[in-house]
Amino acid sequence: QRCLSLIKSTKFLNAYITVAEETALKQAEESEKRYKRGQPLGVLDGIPIAVKDNFNTAGIETTCASNMLKGYISPYNATVVQKLLDQGAVLLGKTNLDEFAMGSGSTDGVFGPVRNPWSYSRQYKEKSVPKSHSEDKDSNWVITGGSSGGSAAAVSSFTCFAALGSDTGGSTRNPAAHCGVVGLKPTYGLISRHGLIPLVNSMDVPGILTRCVDDAAVVLGSLAGHDPKDSTTIQDNFKPFELSDLTDVSKLSIGIPKEYHAPGLSSEILALWSKAADLFKNAGAKVIEVSLPHTRYSIVCYHVLCTAEVASNMARFDGLEYGHRSDMNKSTESMYAATRREGFNDVVRGRILSGNYFLLKQNYENYFIKAQKVRRLIANDFVKVFGSGVDILLTPTTLSDAIPYMEFIKEDNRTRSAQDDILTQAANMAGLPAINVPTALSERGLPVGLQFIGRSFQEKQLLTVAKWFEKQVKFPMIQLDEVKRHDHGVFQHQKSASFLEHRT
């Protein structure tokens, strides 16, 4: 209930597309009963969670922030959603995103852009000096990053304990970095994609957004494992784990891939990155520079593979079985064309067009096959580095802190995605687990995060190191005065410990 009222008071963030108030209250009530009986379903029982609106939820609208699926109510739950519900979690609602998760700003959905809660934090307000006095105070708000910006904002603004995102090229880690939360992209094949509306099947993974690494481990434990409905999940049994406090990092070998010193990397982040490396070094870890030579080709290949799969995956949206259908009824073909023109935004249509171009018979060899070959080289780069004794790679997550919306929309989605995914998509190309850990505030008072990339299916090691790092950097709490003010009434009524107070 607290969370629901917080959602209401933070409505201006536009983090949620659908708030499932009724079902959430009912779920919470049932959970309370279970607790009273002393039979909670698991660690997540009664825990409020939010789910990105590209996961199917039975009975609750699933839109992908697209006209195509506006009003679409799925008849089934995604496996991850079902698993959360089976554990007693309370599903608060569906979070905003770029249309069909295509974007890096959470600005390109049909329900409008998501605002970064940090835009309204004391930290940001104190440090950001309005360029001119005439400028509208409200236009300074910064983006959340994307495409899981709604989920990141929801966690960051305390409206839920954890949120599901999806990560295809960085869509969980990027907004996590901008919103100052933990964003985990697990190994491809560890968590079921069944029910996640695909962007790129060969790279998509459900992502986990939480406020701390421990929480991410808990959620991961409840989601991971083989799903007979997803043939790409691994057969091995997954054992949920608790993270121990790492006291000794001296046996660790941290790799610093030099190629991640990418053009456009802000000096601030660069400094933070080396500071983090020093932190490990000073604690006794082995820190070595490594090379992933094919990294620079990665984003181009990512683009080819991504658009090709997009073109294919989007073919099913023809207005026949479900979703938007145009009134145009001259012929089946004209109905298709009108439906897809009305249903998809420019970004989606653009990617469909280029993807189909890459898949044409005369281009397939030159683009798709080549990109796949390079993808293999990129994956091999990682294999080699990890084979040489490196345990974890440490890199920045983003090139800079979050930029104001007005600034962001000066470039198109394609350019932005290419810039913003540059440090994150290689992990998707290789299927590796990676996590954003909020590290510090920038000069402007905005969160900056660093990324750890681990070996395949070595989530435990990755999260243990991330937890150690989290403890060292002591990332500050967001100070949401405005929310508190808006939320004053609620605070008065509810004296019980909220997540907010609990955490601070």
Place this chain on the structure above:
Amino acid sequence: MSGSVLQYCSTTFAITLCLWGHPYLNSIFLLFFFFFSLTPWVPVVGLEIHAQISSNSKLFSGSQVQFAAPPNSLVSFFDASLPGTLPVLNRRCVEAAVMTGLALNCSINKKSLFDRKHYFYADLPAGYQITQQRVPIAVNGSLSYSLCIDNKMSQMVTKTVRIKQIQLEQDSGKSLHDDVRSQTLVDLNRAGVGLMEVVMEPDMCCGEEAAAAVRELQLILQTLGSSQAVMAEGQLRVDANVSVHHPGEPYGVRTEVKNINSIRFLAKAVDYEIERQIEELESGGTILNETRAFDSKLGCTVPMRDKEGKQDYRFMPEPNLPPLILYNARSLPANMNHQQVVNIDWIHERLPDLPSVKRAKLVEQYGILPEHSFTLLNEAGLTEFFEDVIKQTQMKPKKVIGWILNDLLSYLKQHSLTVKESPVSSFLLADLLNRLEKKEISSTAAKQVFAELWKGEGKTPLEIVKEKKLQLIQDQEDLERICQAVMAIKSGNRKVLNKLIGLVQRETQGRSNPVLVKQLLEKKLSE
């Protein structure tokens, strides 16, 4: 000159079409060659056959497979391609394909891949079909089939067609066009049903060969149980690629004939298309690389309206399915759950006898003619019926086969019944044949009994024999009296003896013992 050739050509072909399974086109072309000194045409026929896999559930989903179920009653979320659904491969379909591959002498790929083939059509909900374009499950096989020369059952030749590959793929749904209300209705019951596409190399040269090859494939599939292969229910669908060229020249432009839904029509469609192409080329025209449909009412092929003009299917690997890995006894991983692996050797050991083997065994075991073994296998259940009769009768198989093929089968054909539906059971037929063998009745009488049995009134042969008084008349006085009567009408010489015997038989409704009658008549004549 050329006009007359064409005329000749058409009439000859008309004959070919009438007598299905009659003269070879080749020999017709040779005729051309001799009579008109024209360069002959070599027709080339290749086939793509889609066989629906006999399985309880679809290729990638748990929905049931059933013919003629209420529209859209067998559709899972995946079949309707709801967003977020993923394919899960049906093990039974893989086994069926492996079985079929082995039966067609293919090498089975231990690792095969799935691809997406994209096109927009109302009955293809995902906008793509999952198929095996790059690495199919089975490749490089062969199929031997036999056909008779000059429509004479006694002159059979065996031919072989190479099998290029067998691939697993999804069936599409069905579109029903309502022209009156100008709408299209879509039934997705069939969407996602598992198909084996069998690609035959262009090793055939006429409709008859194509038909014989498909018939043999059909028998093999039915023997394996990998497909029910009933063409009328769309479980076996044939597309024929047809072209013609002059000997020594490269293959001509080919057309693809679709919508062929019976083996008879296949032969007709192919022969028509060959004739059409030759006519077209001889009159200076060109052949378009196009898709044509066979119109069974008109007996000709017509161009199909292309769905999207020239198609680029934009093939792409299916990312949601890992490579399909098959094992043999040696590569079988010890720690793997047996439910999750397909063992090629295991399937190989359990293959049933294929039709060719069955035929050889029948010929050897019962001493019947090879062509009879073909007829036995061609009719579902007939071999079993034949063998059942043999078990219950003292009559020699060589004689039994005549009854099976000449009497039972022709009755079945006349009434369009299957062996299973036969009103005369193997038990009754055996009983009848035993009476014939014991000379209780004449063969003419036996035929009458058979006709009675066919009525299915629940009478036994003995009852019918008694009722109709069909026992062989053994009483000499009786016969003498009858013969006398006949003699009174006819006084003749020895040449009409047989005719007289016939008359006696007619008089006695076939009940008189012909040997006895003959003796009596001879005696009378010599008097």
